[in-house]
Amino acid sequence: MTAMVLGHRHGAAFWHLPSWERLGYRAFFFLRTGGVSRAPFRSLNLGFTPGEVVEKVQANRLTAFRAAKLGPAAPVLGQQVHGTRLRVVSLRSQGRGWHCGDDALPGTDGLLTIAPGLPVGVATADCLPVLLAATGKVRAVAAVHVGWRGLAADILTLAVKKLSRQWHIAPSQVRAALGPAIGPQAFVVRGEVLALLRAKYPAAVGEKPRGARTAGFDLWQAAQTQLEKAGVSGKNIAVTRECTASHPARYFSHRRDLGQTGRMLALIQIQVPKGRKNKN
Template identity: 40%
Template sequence: MLESVCRNGIHLIEAPSLEIELGVRAVFTCRDGGVSRGPFSSLNLSYNVGDSRSDVTSNRNHLQEAMGIALSNWVFCRQVHGVTATVVGPLQVGRGSTDFSSAIPRCDSLVTRLERVPLAVLTADCAPVIMVAPGGNAVSVAHVGWRGALAGVVTVALDKLTGIVCCPPGGVIALIGPHIGPCCLEVGEEVAERFELRFGDEVIVGRPPAVAVDLGAACRRELEAAGVMSGNIFDTDICTRCDGSYFSYRGYSGTTGRQAGLVAITRYPG
């Protein structure tokens, strides 16, 4: 389902079968292929981390060429590790595409039925989770950190997606992008206990005081519990802290750029 490709000098992870079969483009970026420097080198896509505004704009324009969809159509949100899902309609198109201030506020997932309107979340250890409705007539992307996972952001986004097209969740396709792995996501005992209570002991790695959680497995468990078929869930299984091709908040002590998870309907069904 997921393949590594290079477009316009940018290395991406894509799901080509989704575009062929459903007319949906799903993309996860890495940190290579841009113009940003220092800790933001080089394809930083966030205006809100201290990078040069002009460099971020150049990076987004470069990615726009690789995506083949005008940046003026892209939609971003101001993520807060919450659960709010926003349905993107014509009035929201373009929000956050060229600045941070216009991004949809206090929101961690986006859903749309609009054609050629890429939805984006920005991450640097958190998981970008893309969901595609059966038939490809609606798409969603969610920003999932450990707080959002515990709060149920995946279920909220899935419910919003299936609700706008009135479909059961079983046929939804879910893609879990690069995120910090269980090898590196060490948490306190209280957080680990909450993860075990919500998702089961299989998402817990190690023992106190060195206990970690498996964020990808937690996302998968949440999707399955909500009704998504296990065979429709795909994880890149890339740890953003271990793999130097990605930005990592923990790996760079908080000063780093952001990669993106993007999804767009490129060819409306029928």
């Protein structure tokens, strides 16, 4: 299984994948440390959340951009709605959602591109960020925002299929990285949601329900199950299993902080080969 490594640069902390970098991809899951935001958004808040100072988020994003050595194009982000809309983007979309939230691509929970040097990303504070990289003849990357609704609607299956239909990429050529998210000990589901998820992902639902009508749900397990069913090899799936709700010094958590919190970003790009001008 591919290993993630915790790195630090320019004051920011992030999970990254050295083995992917050797293949020409840069993928990062940022922690909350190293920024300029004040409580309750302290300190590397990378989301334009209500009550936050826009200029602080912009400064934090610049710190993250430099720490990851991304670009040269500005990242593309979507206005996430817990849906299944996946968009293919090119350099024409660079910077959408990066400098302010209002111009992020509307109703979008996944971004795909073949443009070298164009980062795509998702913002999270409990939901699961998933980054995909295709390693075949066609190089492509994707960033997907995955919550229980997305898992129930098979958003990762749709992402793998879109890579295949758009660029003829076989699922066996896809690598996946699953970042920090709320863990099953903190993410308790009940009622119709529990019944739906138990039927679809029985291995991801806790064996010992907390009371008669509740149980913990494992986002990582469910996502890995969905990816493997879509044809992605288990050996090509990297997982952090760091719970956002359980590590307040490292991660923002919407559930733990009752909505008064910031956002982390997960970003991925295809590296620009030296000496090449990007026209995508």
